[in-house]
Structures are given as structure tokens and as C-alpha cells.
């Protein structure tokens with residue numbers, strides 16, 4: 335298993351785009367916060383953080399094979415535990431054929447698209463996340479042209495997968511991203 339420093343080094347090796355690295359950090363923070371909130375062990379919290387940080391590792395260099403390239407050719411050499419690779423595999427079910435089942439898998443799916451969307455919303459606001467409300471986000475979701483590459487369907491499905499009302503999920507993530 336990689337330390338946080340090693341994971342970040344690996345990320346920097348594969349991703350030049352700062353926005354994409356920022357997205358990975360956001361999802362890692364979201365996963366860590368949820369793992370803590372669920373009262374998981376220290377090692378599980380590390381798994382959750384790592385799954386968040388590395389889930390898009392091969393997106394920049396191998397967009398057509400993502401995330402299968404990382405799963406087959408990068409992760410094996412680092413001995414990532416199954417919960418981490420399973421979560422990364424199932425964050426893109428249409429590409430891997432694996433739907434999210436376990437808790438870590440469900441949460442990674444639930445945190446990915448919404449984090450990207452919330453980041454886009456934060457950029458439109460003078461105070462970013464500071465005074466953001468769930469409504470600021472759900473309203474923007476109805477604007478089809480805003481961040482149009484973010485799947486609204488995946489966002490709703492994610493909230494369902496973690497048995498959380500979407501506004502509540504968003505409220506939790508706002509508190510995470512405010513830090």
C-alpha cells in the first residue's frame with residue numbers, strides 16, 4: 335500500500351493538468367471525510383483517501399482506456415488493496431463492466447461527478463464554497479448547458495447508492511470543500 339506522499343508522487347507522474355490533479359484531491363478529501371464520518375478504521379480511511387486520489391490516474395495519458403489501463407498496467411506494481419482497485423474499477427461501470435457494490439465502491443461513485451460539478455459551481459461564485467448552499471448546486475444542475483459534460487444521472491444515482499438525499503450529500507461535501 336502506498337503512503338499519501340507516494341500516491342501524490344504517482345499522481346504527479348501521470349497527470350500534468352493541474353485541474354485534474356485538483357479534482358483528484360477533492361475526491362480524496364470527500365472520501366476521507368465520509369470514511370471518518372462512518373467511523374471506519376485508520377487503514378480503511380487510508381484506502382478511501384487513496385481510491386479518491388488515484389481514481390483518475392490514467393485519464394490524461396490514456397483517456398480511451400481509462401480506468402482499465404491503470405488497473406491492468408499501473409496499480410499491480412504498487413500492490414493496492416482490492417477495496418481500492420474495486421472502487422476505482424466501479425467508478426466507471428460503462429468502461430469496466432463492474433457496477434459499484436461495496437460501501438467504498440458506492441461512495442467513490444457518489445463523490446466523483448458531484449465533486450466535479452460542485453467545483454464548477456464554486457468557480458462561478460465570488461466566495462466559492464464559503465457561502466454555498468445545496469440549493470446553489472441543485473439549481474445549477476437544472477441548467478443543461480452548465481458543466482454539460484457532467485452526468486446528472488450519475489449524480490442522482492450516486493446519492494441513491496449511498497442512501498442519502500442529494501441535498502444532504504451536497505451539504506456534507508460543501509463542509510468538506512470549505513476546508
Ligand SMILES: [Fe+2]
Pocket residue numbers: 389390393400401425426
Ligand atoms: Fe474517471
Ligand SMILES: [Fe+2]
Pocket residue numbers: 357361389390446447
Ligand atoms: Fe473523477
